[in-house]
Amino acid sequence: MIKISVSPADFSAGEEIQKIAALGGGAVASFTGQVRGDGELVALELEHYPAMTEQALQSIAEEAAAQWPLHGITVIHRVGRLAVNDQIVLVCTGSDHRQAAISACSFIMDKLKTVAPFWKKEIWQDGSESWVEERQSDLDAAADWKKRT
Amino acid sequence: MIKISVSPADFSAGEEIQKIAALGGGAVASFTGQVRGDGELVALELEHYPAMTEQALQSIAEEAAAQWPLHGITVIHRVGRLAVNDQIVLVCTGSDHRQAAISACSFIMDKLKTVAPFWKKEIWQDGSESWVEERQSDLDAAADWKKRT
């Protein structure tokens, strides 16, 4: 059971975990990302490629489902303007096995960071804006899964 | 900031995630374990060693804090009689870095499974009871961290 959501709306990590837990697997892992207050940062502007985003997330979730025995996968990613401390992303996975749940959650985040069409623009207190650059550590993390699987 | 709780009381994964998120790290990982409905299972009876349990969990959390840059760690473990689908355990970790949060969460669960003094008794529909046996996969998972770190 895969649930993908891309929208400006906020989400409740607790409710999403409960929904996955209700599938009865016994093991639920989650990752929540939020806007980190980096010095003078006021907000992030999350842009995406609407025609592609949901199917890209769906593909990542299906790849995880093919690799681990999962009862449920939820991926929620917000778009639009997000203030410091706002939630950005939630990945939640349910399984009979804790390592499957945790590994799948970690895999989905690593892939999402490198192949899902989102772009972050930082908006600073002085009014300036800057596009976030890709990070080598994210590329390395995603590449590591290829070696492992 | 380490928070350890061992009690019969239920918990809200969502609220614990929010508290860790409020520390501002940007990355929050969680693992929730619940009683899996295994065939004729009615309930689990969770026994523990009160004089030792909290300090064992505290030590595991401190070990994680020494290994990864974490803003917060919450470990909640219930004891007493728990019905099918009841929550048993929550581990929640917050960091600036998603891999640190996820790895620490995974490490804490793996260690908890092998060194924290909890014992599960299964209570079956026919009234019979059986103590859960340790699993080799849990020992292997805990041993793997020693190789990695």
Place this chain on the structure above:
Amino acid sequence: MTRKLDIVYFAWVKERLGKTEDGLDILADIRTVEDVIDHLCRRDEIYHQVFADRSRLRFALDQQLVQPDTQLADARELAIFPPVTGG
């Protein structure tokens, strides 16, 4: 008959080009993603500037990530954007 390719831009590619999309008639010598870029760069100086460092560009054909040497085949939409930074 000439085929038409929709080109869409995102993030700083969009901002620096000052537009969200283009239409392009696919001529016989435009076969790959890279051929499209070359063609645009010849068409107007602005593309030449924005696409100067091609290592910083990523591409999707009909919403699938592709490499610069990928054949256009029957694709209807090419997206040009910087490396993704979601999550």
Place this chain on the structure above:
Amino acid sequence: MTRKLDIVYFAWVKERLGKTEDGLDILADIRTVEDVIDHLCRRDEIYHQVFADRSRLRFALDQQLVQPDTQLADARELAIFPPVTGG
């Protein structure tokens, strides 16, 4: 002066022994955790039965996990229990 060691039992060790704890006077020849087990096994057949397969027993001295060959030193409490199964 004789030192006294409190011994506490958990899970099926407790159930099969039919008790939660014991007190033991530490004599000169009882130096390690294993010595305590040996001593108890000599004291009563029930310990001999419950502790028959020692590979299934785990120990904590003053609430720290220890191995069977660990010296008692000044420890006040020895816990004997099966492998843990929480989480």
